[in-house]
Amino acid sequence: MDIAWMLSEGLGTAIAGLGVLYWRLQRSAQATQAALQHELETLKQTSQQIQHDLKQRLQETIETLQTTQREKATLEDQVEALKQQCLRLRSSLEQQATQVQQDTQAAAFGQVQALLTQYPTVRRMVEGKPDLPARNVVAMFTTLDNLVQSWGYEAIGSPWASVAYDPQLHQGDSDDLQPEEPIYIRFVGYRQGDRILIPAKVSRTLPAGATV
Numbered sequence: 001m002d003i004a005w006m007l008s009e010g011l012g013t014a015i016a017g018l019g020v021l022y023w024r025l026q027r028s029a030q031a032t033q034a035a036l037q038h039e040l041e042t043l044k045q046t047s048q049q050i051q052h053d054l055k056q057r058l059q060e061t062i063e064t065l066q067t068t069q070r071e072k073a074t075l076e077d078q079v080e081a082l083k084q085q086c087l088r089l090r091s092s093l094e095q096q097a098t099q100v101q102q103d104t105q106a107a108a109f110g111q112v113q114a115l116l117t118q119y120p121t122v123r124r125m126v127e128g129k130p131d132l133p134a135r136n137v138v139a140m141f142t143t144l145d146n147l148v149q150s151w152g153y154e155a156i157g158s159p160w161a162s163v164a165y166d167p168q169l170h171q172g173d174s175d176d177l178q179p180e181e182p183i184y185i186r187f188v189g190y191r192q193g194d195r196i197l198i199p200a201k202v203s204r205t206l207p208a209g210a211t212v
Contacts, residue, residue: 105151106197109190113198116148117187124159148190156189156200163202171199 109116148155156169165172165181169189177183186207189200 105153109151109153109197112144116144116190117198117201119144120155120188121159121186151192153190153192153197156191156196157185157202159185159188160206161185165202169196169199170202173201173203177202177204 157163162182162184163170165177165179165183167177167179169191170177170183170185171189172183173186181204183202183204184206185200186203187201190197
């Protein structure tokens, strides 16, 4: 009985010890599980925060990029508009410069128009009569010829030349002149390209003493 009791007592003590150990292990496992759960929750929250921050930064980056692209497009449009404006201004200035030049030439031409139309005939008369005193004066008009050429003006006909009458180019001394009728140039006219500045004065006959 003593041995049995002792064995029973020892077994009870061992079982009690195992129970205590199991309890302690269970408590430790619960504590470890709770700690792991807390750490996992903390990691989860940290991960969510990081994802939120990354999404926010990505959205901000996208918005900044879109804004930059819009600003770039706006600047490109402004640059293109400035280029077009510069082209228009340059074209306008060129047109104004051309117009000013033409107006200046027209004003100068108006002042010397009578001289320009009459002196070629005078020169023709001098060439036919070398003994005329005016021969020395004609040489002075060389610069006038050069001026007219520099303007791009072209004489219509030459003095006393026989040509066919053209109402667009000639102004007759008679109203009954017919197109293609043979006439003589009394005084030259002038043109600038297709623009007639002054028509040539023409007649059916040459002046007295004139020779072709």
